[in-house]
Amino acid sequence: MIRARVLIRPKAGILDPQGEAVERALPALGFTGAANVHIGRLVELDVEDPQQLEPMCEKLLANPLIEDYEVQLLDAGS
Amino acid sequence: MIRARVLIRPKAGILDPQGEAVERALPALGFTGAANVHIGRLVELDVEDPQQLEPMCEKLLANPLIEDYEVQLLDAGS
Numbered sequence: 001m002i003r004a005r006v007l008i009r010p011k012a013g014i015l016d017p018q019g020e021a022v023e024r025a026l027p028a029l030g031f032t033g034a035a036n037v038h039i040g041r042l043v044e045l046d047v048e049d050p051q052q053l054e055p056m057c058e059k060l061l062a063n064p065l066i067e068d069y070e071v072q073l074l075d076a077g078s
Numbered sequence: 079m080i081r082a083r084v085l086i087r088p089k090a091g092i093l094d095p096q097g098e099a100v101e102r103a104l105p106a107l108g109f110t111g112a113a114n115v116h117i118g119r120l121v122e123l124d125v126e127d128p129q130q131l132e133p134m135c136e137k138l139l140a141n142p143l144i145e146d147y148e149v150q151l152l153d154a155g156s
Contacts, residue, residue: 048111
């Protein structure tokens with residue numbers, strides 16, 4: 001089994017209301033100097049065949065119309 | 079500005095209904111051999127002071143009662 005991580009982000013140009021909300025909230029909490037905040041999803045899973053990850057993303061994990069995804073293969077132990 | 083990525087995961091032992099739903103859905107779509115699916119959030123942002131990231135996580139980005147977070151500093155350009 002191989003441990004994999006999938007990072008799923010809103011595509012550039014697609015509205016990211018969560019990111020905007022965080023970016024507006026940070027200064028109110030005293031954190032200045034944060035910018036370009038984007039919020040996406042993190043999927044971590046063990047797979048037998050890493051080649052299945054891309055079709056998994058296309059069919060279930062991400063919405064390819066509005067999201068980009070990036071697959072990272074981790075060590076088996078992490 | 080430094081580009082940072084925060085990975086936010088449900089703590090071990092905390093219910094992860096999204097992960098369970100994905101794990102059950104994968105075999106129905108023909109993907110076998112996936113296990114230990116966990117779903118969390120991905121936050122990417124530019125910060126001036128990376129030392130602010132941990133307090134940001136504690137106060138806004140994560141819920142430290144039920145979530146663990148991991149901060150990664152990326153190259154300025156990525």
